[in-house]
Amino acid sequence: MLHGPVRSTNVRSxxxxxxxxxxxxxxxxxxxxxxxxxxxxxxSALMASPKGCFLREANRA
Structure with a gap:
């Protein structure tokens, strides 16, 4: 699977x-x-949002 880099201090790709x-x-x-x-x-929602915030909220659900 190909990974794309993202702008985040918490996520590399x-x-x-x-x-x-x-x-x-x-x-x-x-x-x-x-x-x-x-x-x-x-x-799509992950890619359109601040990565660290999205993942933190997803882990709470």
Missing amino acids: VGYSQAERVLEVAFPSGGVYRHDNVPADVH
């Missing part, structure tokens, strides 16, 4: 496969979190 509905978030520390069954609209 984001990758998304619409066919597999898989979202990957890479962090500056080198860690990568993989999330399965992610709808395309959630990926």
Whole structure:
């Protein structure tokens, strides 16, 4: 899966496969979190928002 860099101090890059509905978030520390069954609209919302804030709120849900 290709990752694209993002403007964030908390997130290094984001990758998304619409066919597999898989979202990957890479962090500056080198860690990568993989999330399965992610709808395309959630990926779009992530890319349109401040990354750290979005991920923090998503983890509260």
